[in-house]
Amino acid sequence: MQDRDTQLPAAGISRNPYSAAALARLVDIALLLLVGFAGIADGLRIILTKADAVGGVPAGGWIVLLGALLVAGTCGHAVREIRAGEDAGTLDSGDQLKQPVIALAMLLIYIALIEPLGYTLSTALFMAVYLRLFGKYGVLTVAGISIAFAFGSSWLWAVMDMMLPQGPLPWP
Amino acid sequence: MDLLHGLMMVVTPEYLAYSFAGCLLGTLVGVLPGVGAASAVAILFPFVTFLPPAGMIITMAAIYYGAQYGGSTTAILVNVPGEVSSMVTAMDGYEMTKQGKPGPALAMAAIASFLAGIAGAIMITFVGPSVARLALLFGPAEYFGLGLFSLTAVAALAGSSLVRGILVTLFGMILASVGFDDSSGLPRLTFGTTALLQGFDLVPVMIGLFGIGEVLSSLREQSSPITTRIGKLMPGRDEMRAGLGAAGRATGICLILGLLPGMMPSIGSFISYSFERYRSRTPQRFGRGAIEGVASAEAANNATAMANLIPLLGLGIPTGPTMALMLAAFTMYGIVPGPLLFTQQAPLVWALIASFFIGNVILLILNLPLVGLWVRLATIPYPILAPIILVVCLVGAYSTRNTMFDVWTCALFGMLGWLMRVRGWPLAPLVLAFVLGPMIERAGRQVLAVSPDLLLHRPAFWFFMVLALIVIWASYRFTMRGELTD
Numbered sequence: 072m073q074d075r076d077t078q079l080p081a082a083g084i085s086r087n088p089y090s091a092a093a094l095a096r097l098v099d100i101a102l103l104l105l106v107g108f109a110g111i112a113d114g115l116r117i118i119l120t121k122a123d124a125v126g127g128v129p130a131g132g133w134i135v136l137l138g139a140l141l142v143a144g145t146c147g148h149a150v151r152e153i154r155a156g157e158d159a160g161t162l163d164s165g166d167q168l169k170q171p172v173i174a175l176a177m178l179l180i181y182i183a184l185i186e187p188l189g190y191t192l193s194t195a196l197f198m199a200v201y202l203r204l205f206g207k208y209g210v211l212t213v214a215g216i217s218i219a220f221a222f223g224s225s226w227l228w229a230v231m232d233m234m235l236p237q238g239p240l241p242w243p
Numbered sequence: 244m245d246l247l248h249g250l251m252m253v254v255t256p257e258y259l260a261y262s263f264a265g266c267l268l269g270t271l272v273g274v275l276p277g278v279g280a281a282s283a284v285a286i287l288f289p290f291v292t293f294l295p296p297a298g299m300i301i302t303m304a305a306i307y308y309g310a311q312y313g314g315s316t317t318a319i320l321v322n323v324p325g326e327v328s329s330m331v332t333a334m335d336g337y338e339m340t341k342q343g344k345p346g347p348a349l350a351m352a353a354i355a356s357f358l359a360g361i362a363g364a365i366m367i368t369f370v371g372p373s374v375a376r377l378a379l380l381f382g383p384a385e386y387f388g389l390g391l392f393s394l395t396a397v398a399a400l401a402g403s404s405l406v407r408g409i410l411v412t413l414f415g416m417i418l419a420s421v422g423f424d425d426s427s428g429l430p431r432l433t434f435g436t437t438a439l440l441q442g443f444d445l446v447p448v449m450i451g452l453f454g455i456g457e458v459l460s461s462l463r464e465q466s467s468p469i470t471t472r473i474g475k476l477m478p479g480r481d482e483m484r485a486g487l488g489a490a491g492r493a494t495g496i497c498l499i500l501g502l503l504p505g506m507m508p509s510i511g512s513f514i515s516y517s518f519e520r521y522r523s524r525t526p527q528r529f530g531r532g533a534i535e536g537v538a539s540a541e542a543a544n545n546a547t548a549m550a551n552l553i554p555l556l557g558l559g560i561p562t563g564p565t566m567a568l569m570l571a572a573f574t575m576y577g578i579v580p581g582p583l584l585f586t587q588q589a590p591l592v593w594a595l596i597a598s599f600f601i602g603n604v605i606l607l608i609l610n611l612p613l614v615g616l617w618v619r620l621a622t623i624p625y626p627i628l629a630p631i632i633l634v635v636c637l638v639g640a641y642s643t644r645n646t647m648f649d650v651w652t653c654a655l656f657g658m659l660g661w662l663m664r665v666r667g668w669p670l671a672p673l674v675l676a677f678v679l680g681p682m683i684e685r686a687g688r689q690v691l692a693v694s695p696d697l698l699l700h701r702p703a704f705w706f707f708m709v710l711a712l713i714v715i716w717a718s719y720r721f722t723m724r725g726e727l728t729d
Binding site for chain 1 (some may be wrong): 290293296376406407409410413416417418420424426427428429431432434458459460462624626627629630631633635636637638641642645647650651654655658661666668684687688691
């Protein structure tokens with residue numbers, strides 16, 4: 072019989088679901104606390120420095136109140152979840168997270184390139200890399216779809232009076 | 244008489260074209276696997292902003308119900324619901340497909356949606372103006388109470404945990420406070436950056452949460468290609484009778500429930516389906532291809548969506564994410580939904596209501612004969628579809644205010660939407676908090692400026708507080724019994 076610790080998890084199941092779920096829970100809580108404390112800090116800053124301004128105290132007081140409620144609620148929720156050992160969310164394995172994470176990284180690079188390269192070029196590049204990576208299509212197919220979509224959509228947006236960054240390629 | 248004027252307006256070629264284009268675009272986007280109605284409206288929103296006010300709002304509404312119908316097509320044929328409300332349709336619809344009856348399932352979905360849509364339009368015609376007249380009596384205290392009740396209801400009903408719903412609501416309300424404060428003009432939560440002074444616009448936030456977030460989530464799931472032949476379309480006489488009965492009951496239930504804030508189509512579908520199974524003499528057929536299951540889910544879906552429009556038009560209160568976008572569409576043109584809408588913008592409102600009748604007819608005519616085309620569209624490989632949707636989302640976000648800030652906002656909220664889906668946090672309270680948060684703050688500050696004692700003397704405020712407590716109690720009971728799902 073295989074030892075319990077050496078058993079391989081089934082496909083799509085995290086190798087260490089307990090620590091992974093705990094880490095994800097920690098990220099949830101940290102994000103909520105960060106936003107809550109940001110609300111409290113900025114609200115107090117407004118109350119202390121802009122008390123003389125018309126509406127200054129209520130403007131700061133509102134976000135202090137929201138921040139305090141969020142921090143208190145998050146702490147209570149975290150304690151309850153940890154005590155009960157429950158976690159309503161799910162956590163995918165690394166394999167399942169890989170595709171969305173890569174797609175997200177590509178999307179962020181694409182956004183960063185829109186202004187310097189312009190919409191048409193950056194879109195063609197993004198489409199080509201995406202199709203090659205996830206679609207496993209041939210070079211000609213990738214080039215055809217990417218160029219057709221990038222130039223076609225540029226033309227369509229122009230027809231709809233949408234002003235997008237042009238970059239070095241003046242199309243359309 | 245007003246409705247007649249509205250009908251006269253929308254049967255002109257221009258407005259018919261808006262309705263037709265909206266239904267077509269909505270179905271086209273909604274039929275794509277992994278794209279729900281809220282996502283479809285969010286993605287397409289920026290592309291209809293060049294239309295005149297009535298044209299844009301009519302097109303948006305048509306996109307909404309078009310996308311809802313489109314979502315049910317993939318749910319029935321490949322068991323890939325575009326949104327939560329279509330999950331219920333998939334339970335029996337996909338079973339019918341496996342039994343070789345995809346045609347009757349699709350036809351029943353279309354007929355049930357049509358009947359519920361028409362009944363909903365009739366209800367808006369009669370109830371909408373009355374709600375607006377009632378809202379004329381509302382002051383800041385009542386709006387403060389109504390806003391709090393709406394957010395509580397959305398937080399309680401949107402997910403499987405009330406606490407998570409409330410935390411997401413508070414999170415959204417803080418994010419909605421970023422930028423200049425309307426009343427004092429002071430910058431809040433900008434931390435010295437000029438980009439944040441303008442705050443987060445609702446449209447890029449919605450496109451990110453629902454468009455990009457949904458695409459990223461769908462990358463985890465592998466949808467099977469559609470290979471089904473549609474064959475015979477219309478259900479038999481017995482199936483038709485059973486389906487129509489179920490659709491009628493679901494419509495009745497959801498036209499009432501849909502008036503409540505937070506009562507989104509998905510919840511209406513689950514409740515109607517459960518009711519239909521409960522009253523059936525053969526409940527074991529449900530989940531194994533019962534046509535009543537498809538009919539009740541689809542009718543409930545549409546009836547709730549239509550009823551949701553009443554609080555939006557009459558009170559200016561959105562009940563779900565899609566209604567929040569509809570509100571954004573109105574405010575883009577300086578039109579404020581609420582008590583005065585039916586008097587100050589009567590032609591537009593009645594044209595919109597009349598367009599529901601026309602749009603539902605167009606949808607029925609469009610969908611039944613074109614079902615084969617929609618099926619083919621749904622077979623486009625996701626590796627091609629996903630980058631196209633992502634690019635369209637970003638272009639839509641950019642075109643909102645022509646700034647890259649909105650594109651980054653869209654990407655940021657896309658990531659947030661994806662993580663929230665993965666971790667089981669509800670999205671609807673976040674969106675509603677964005678819209679209702681500033682409204683509650685404004686009303687609360689007005690009350691404070693007059694006198695906090697004002698709240699003690701306004702029975703409507705206490706009525707909404709009691710309603711909020713009832714919703715919390717009901718949510719707690721249902722959650723304990725595991726009947727409320729995200």
